[in-house]
Amino acid sequence: MHYFRRKGWELPESAATPEAVMQAARPGLSRRQTLLVGAGAATALSLRPARARDQATTDALHPYPRNAAYAVERPLTAENIAANYNNFYEYGTTKSIAAAAQQLQTRPWLLRIDGLVEKPFEIGIDELILAMPREERLYRFRCVEAWSMTVPWSGFPLRALLDYAKPLGSAKYVRFETFLDPKMAPGQRAPFYPWPYVEGVTMAEAGNDLAFLVTGAYGKPLAKQFGAPIRLALPWKYGFKSIKSIRRISFVAERPKGLWEALQPSEYGFWANVNPEVAHPRWSQASETVLGTNDRIPSRLFNGYGEFVAGLYTGLERERLWA
Ligand code: MTE
Numbered sequence: 001m002h003y004f005r006r007k008g009w010e011l012p013e014s015a016a017t018p019e020a021v022m023q024a025a026r027p028g029l030s031r032r033q034t035l036l037v038g039a040g041a042a043t044a045l046s047l048r049p050a051r052a053r054d055q056a057t058t059d060a061l062h063p064y065p066r067n068a069a070y071a072v073e074r075p076l077t078a079e080n081i082a083a084n085y086n087n088f089y090e091y092g093t094t095k096s097i098a099a100a101a102q103q104l105q106t107r108p109w110l111l112r113i114d115g116l117v118e119k120p121f122e123i124g125i126d127e128l129i130l131a132m133p134r135e136e137r138l139y140r141f142r143c144v145e146a147w148s149m150t151v152p153w154s155g156f157p158l159r160a161l162l163d164y165a166k167p168l169g170s171a172k173y174v175r176f177e178t179f180l181d182p183k184m185a186p187g188q189r190a191p192f193y194p195w196p197y198v199e200g201v202t203m204a205e206a207g208n209d210l211a212f213l214v215t216g217a218y219g220k221p222l223a224k225q226f227g228a229p230i231r232l233a234l235p236w237k238y239g240f241k242s243i244k245s246i247r248r249i250s251f252v253a254e255r256p257k258g259l260w261e262a263l264q265p266s267e268y269g270f271w272a273n274v275n276p277e278v279a280h281p282r283w284s285q286a287s288e289t290v291l292g293t294n295d296r297i298p299s300r301l302f303n304g305y306g307e308f309v310a311g312l313y314t315g316l317e318r319e320r321l322w323a
Helices: 019-025 030-053 125-131 158-165 259-263 306-313
Strands: 110-115 121-124 135-142 147-157 173-178 198-202 212-217 231-233 246-252 287-290 296-298
Touching: 110 125, 121 125, 125 158, 135 212, 147 158, 158 212, 158 246, 198 259
Parallel strands: 110 246, 147 287
Antiparallel strands: 110 121, 135 147, 147 212, 173 198, 173 246, 212 231, 287 296
16 A cells, blocks of 8 residues: 655655555566565474464364355466465565564454444354354455455355344444554554554445455465455455454444545545546556456456445445545
């Protein structure tokens, strides 16, 4: 994600990756990947005990059965490409955070459900996964930075969690919050970001068939850099809405303000639906670079998911739906 630097929380110039470098690196992925392979090899040994501690009781449930209703016309992005090109600012501001993200401890992991619900509760991630209708879906994913990928996510519909959580009629929005633990996530020591990462959707969006809580990818438990043990996938919206490593889900009456919206509201808003005709203030959204092949393809309204979601926005035309 790019944003204008401002006083107070601003990133020192020396710590930033110049945009020209990122652009130059993007085409082949090779420089980043070379760096990453080196970093991964260096940390593999020291991380082994942490992995052993992490064994979760629901890992053996993978692969989840594929739901053929969610197919894609594009080839899937190779796993090693998708798993080595990530935005996860808790672990750094580059795309090469996979090695650093192995510090994330995903068990035990308590998810808190609160706010406007019949009864607030906490539930262990494995207990929740066991209680949910699990499936795999193939989804397109479009980042606001104009790159895209296609991923086999496994998880369960967000609507199943709504049914489980029993929100009150007064709930208007669902607010998601990532963990807050600067010891486990060095990026959270950077004071210029309003941690923890927060995102939100309306109740109607949360109940849409496409809204999906992800606990795995590529037929396996979710890799840490993808936002283990549980993240969101909202494929018709720009990728920053798909919050990772969720610790708390709250039902609220007020519209939640996401981390990027809090940081740069002129560039990142609440709705963030994909629209190729509405440019980001600093770049076009008309096309996107496909991770892995580097093909430049036209972007699509609602990322091609209009038939599922366009109806959510009738009557909301005066809202800033596209950024
Ligand atoms: N969630 C958290 N907690 N922290 C983040 O930095 N980045 C967002 C989103 N969710 C982010 C996050 C952005 S900008 C994108 S594009 C996607 O995660 C990237 O998901 P991926 O790494 O699986 O491609």
